[in-house]
Amino acid sequence: MSNGASAQAASATEAAVDYDVVIVGAGFGGLTGLYRMREMGYSVRLFDAAADVGGTWFWNRYPGLKVDVESVEYSLAFSHVVQQEWTWSERYSGPEELCRYANFVVDRLDLRRDIQLDTRISTTEFDETNGCWVLSTKDGELVRARYVMMATGMLNQPIKPNIKGLDRYQGEQYHSARWPHGGVDLSGKRVAVIGTGSSGVQIISTIASEVGHLHVFQRTPGYCLPLRNHAMTADYSKRVKANYGQWRAAERYNSFGGWVALNYDIGEPVTESALEVTPEQRRALYDERWENGGLAFYNVYPDVYTDLEANATLAEYLQEKIRERISDPELADILTPKYPVLTKRLIAETDYYEVYERDNVTLVDVSEQGIDEITAKGVRVGDTEYEFDALVFATGFDAMVGSLKAMDVRGRGGVTFKEHWEGGARTHMGLMSAGFPNLFIINAAGSPAPLFQPIILGQEQVEWVGRLIKWLDTNDLNCIEATADAEDRWGGLCEEAVAETLFPLTESWYLGQNVPGKARTGLAYFGGMVNYRQYLTEAELDNYSSDFVLSKLP
Incomplete structure (x- = not known):
């Protein structure tokens, strides 16, 4: 089907449902977006492929998993009621408690009525004729929205081990990022753990006492x-x-x-x-x-x-x-x-x-x-x-870009993120990409996410997006799109910032070196949250006139 044809067909389909904002991802970034957009009076629908809210904490359930930021800080800050009524059981929480917390937030703030779980978005396409995004679910539901917020996270897409002969192995295989929710009985078994990053280390520490024998395959030790x-x-x-x-x-x-x-x-x-x-x-x-x-x-x-x-x-x-x-x-x-x-x-x-x-x-x-x-x-x-x-x-993730490159998101001309980011992540301020109007990225490529707590960063990004949409409404506009020149400048700023640090001296997922052939260009902003916040503020004070194209769509 030619570019735009499927989206135009969706516009004419009676099953299509209109929202001001559609959010993809029911982790803390997505829940923040839902709360904020609804608080501002917009109609919102949040979709997630998972069976429950919690985002990365729903999918990651491997033995020994704990968040490495204290629970009292790794929590949502936008609701005084939630902060006062929820009490953590541990200094550092595990995935089960974090998912219980996410459910508490959803129910306490009455967010569940706008959340649709067990729903994978199969395509997200910009309808250039009607000026909206058309999202198709795996079950064939078509949803139209003026704005889309991708809150799919920076550590979402697991890396499949690129090791010769993997398909020949006749025993049990598990990936840390897709651990069975019912658990795995490894007692008495001969077990290999491949990878000694955070996931591998936590798994190793937990299962060593129950397995028959454990072999740890280490390439690079961690601190x-x-x-x-x-x-x-x-x-x-x-x-x-x-x-x-x-x-x-x-x-x-x-x-x-x-x-x-x-x-x-x-x-x-x-x-x-x-x-x-x-x-x-x-x-x-x-x-x-x-x-x-x-x-x-x-x-x-x-x-x-x-x-x-x-x-x-x-x-x-x-x-x-x-x-x-x-x-x-x-x-x-x-x-x-x-x-x-x-x-x-x-x-x-x-x-x-x-x-x-x-x-x-x-x-x-x-x-x-x-x-x-x-x-x-x-x-x-x-x-x-x-x-x-x-x-x-325990081989980690295609960090920052993996989830969006894996999704079928088509902007102007039918171009996907995989195509647009082929030579490196191209964003402006880690929030928008040229050719993808009215689509906002939360806690992902081009942002300070690797070095700044994502819950707080996500809240600041969502608040910025909310003020932007309100400004568009006030000025009788409904479309904003980053320019290619803005992407170039932001990519240059990202490179300048990281070059002033010691990070390039070490191979890490921070710079994409855990994925063969992955470019580090624009992957993350290492200039600090103070400077990042200043760029966001300057864009607002400038009425988004320098690095964006503003327009009125049908």
């Missing part, structure tokens, strides 16, 4: 540090609730990554250079964060991100901590990372390094040779074949 999870104390919960306004302001405006908790209080940002303080002062600051656990080490001296000498002060501190936990020096050397710290995601864990003291755990270092192939019985590395009853792939 792993204790999560220090425990049951939520009534005192801590009460103190945070009494001062949530202060906590939220600090997260948004006075933090590096959108979280500030430091030993059960609001941590102050560090402004000095790591090289300007004494070794004793530096050690005290690092010790304070070690005591806290979790991701507190992101809130350290700013030059740790930009200067190798400053970075080495923290890297050496954490390397020392890792070696203290491993009795075998040779094993400790394999498990200790050598690259600049923080250039890959820190991994918060529980007794991970202690796992390697167990007789039923074997570490296989594949940093140089790699895995040669998957055989019918297991894994071959060089001349050695390891036989297993089950393979667990």
